[in-house]
Amino acid sequence: MLDYCVIGSGISGSTIANYLSKRHTIKVFDKANGLGGRSSYKRFKGKIGFDHGLQYISPKSREFKNFTKLLIKKRILKQWKGKHSFINTKVKENKKHVKLIGYSGNNSISKFLLKNIKYQLKYELLNIKREKNIWNLYFLNNQKITAKNLIVTVPFPQSKKLLSKFVKNNLFRNNVKMNSAITVLVITNKTNNKLSSFFTNDSILGWVSNENSKKRFKFNKDLWVLQSTFKFGKLHINKYKKNKKYYTHVLINKFKNLTKVKIKKIYFTHIHGWKYSSSSLPLKSYSYWDKKIGLGICADWFGGPRLENGWLSARDLFKKINKTA
Numbered sequence: 001m002l003d004y005c006v007i008g009s010g011i012s013g014s015t016i017a018n019y020l021s022k023r024h025t026i027k028v029f030d031k032a033n034g035l036g037g038r039s040s041y042k043r044f045k046g047k048i049g050f051d052h053g054l055q056y057i058s059p060k061s062r063e064f065k066n067f068t069k070l071l072i073k074k075r076i077l078k079q080w081k082g083k084h085s086f087i088n089t090k091v092k093e094n095k096k097h098v099k100l101i102g103y104s105g106n107n108s109i110s111k112f113l114l115k116n117i118k119y120q121l122k123y124e125l126l127n128i129k130r131e132k133n134i135w136n137l138y139f140l141n142n143q144k145i146t147a148k149n150l151i152v153t154v155p156f157p158q159s160k161k162l163l164s165k166f167v168k169n170n171l172f173r174n175n176v177k178m179n180s181a182i183t184v185l186v187i188t189n190k191t192n193n194k195l196s197s198f199f200t201n202d203s204i205l206g207w208v209s210n211e212n213s214k215k216r217f218k219f220n221k222d223l224w225v226l227q228s229t230f231k232f233g234k235l236h237i238n239k240y241k242k243n244k245k246y247y248t249h250v251l252i253n254k255f256k257n258l259t260k261v262k263i264k265k266i267y268f269t270h271i272h273g274w275k276y277s278s279s280s281l282p283l284k285s286y287s288y289w290d291k292k293i294g295l296g297i298c299a300d301w302f303g304g305p306r307l308e309n310g311w312l313s314a315r316d317l318f319k320k321i322n323k324t325a
Contacts, residue, residue, distance in 0.1 A: 008153035010037020015314035031124035036107025082196030149294035155276035177281035180233035187268035278305035287317035
């Protein structure tokens with residue numbers, strides 16, 4: 001039996017698992033095909049691929065800055081250099097605004113933290129039962145896992161659905177607003193583009209990243225990540241799957257018209273919806289821990305929308321567990 005079962009392999013899940021693994025038996029479960037949660041990296045061929053969700057990290061807190069410095073030394077993170085353009089807006093690039101990315105994808109942090117920890121992918125949690133002081137977890141693939149303690153790191157709506165009957169305080173009575181976004185991945189002909197990214201004030205297309213500028217690979221074609229605005233995501237997240245070609249076309253046309261990048265041919269497209277992309281109305285607390293039943297919750301919706309907040313949440317939960325041990 002596991003000491004701790006961790007649900008989710010994003011920054012919160014991988015961080016808390018790494019902390020706890022020093023003294024306990026741990027296993028991480030994630031419903032996705034790869035590690036990283038919203039920091040996932042979609043491979044096209046070999047090392048060639050896209051940062052599917054999170055585009056970069058910009059540390060703010062002293063604790064997280066120290067953590068990223070360690071990862072830079074270990075060649076897990078590096079600086080994303082280049083020119084980042086702002087279209088149709090008075091905003092200008094802040095040269096002091098450091099942009100950090102993973103050496104082989106932005107899921108590099110999760111991979112590093114879980115290097116010596118057992119994890120299982122394609123495990124979607126369906127139901128949780130607590131019987132005789134033991135957590136029984138039931139997954140979509142008909143697997144059952146038992147553990148003494150349970151740590152959940154998934155988005156607020158999913159946490160609420162799974163854990164409401166076990167959380168006795170008012171945690172799930174809070175109004176946590178989750179943002180949605182639609183992402184299109186595109187491979188085009190090699191262009192004359194010299195910019196690393198485009199930020200716009202458009203109502204549909206919010207952000208464009210040129211993956212070639214991250215210098216993880218050499219390729220004779222250009223890779224782009226097109227991310228919709230939260231406004232567009234909110235309106236269309238529940239219906240884009242029924243007409244993927246249409247929504248792909250909408251975002252690509254916006255990309256062409258706004259950036260003026262000369263696209264002659266498109267070789268590959270992929271569209272994905274992030275229903276719970278980030279939280280714009282996070283909680284003021286940083287984590288939840290109930291020693292009596294061995295239940296912990298940490299995620300970026302506790303402290304803010306950034307990846308850094310997810311890391312801080314996991315760090316806070318680990319302190320609470322240690323304090324009550």
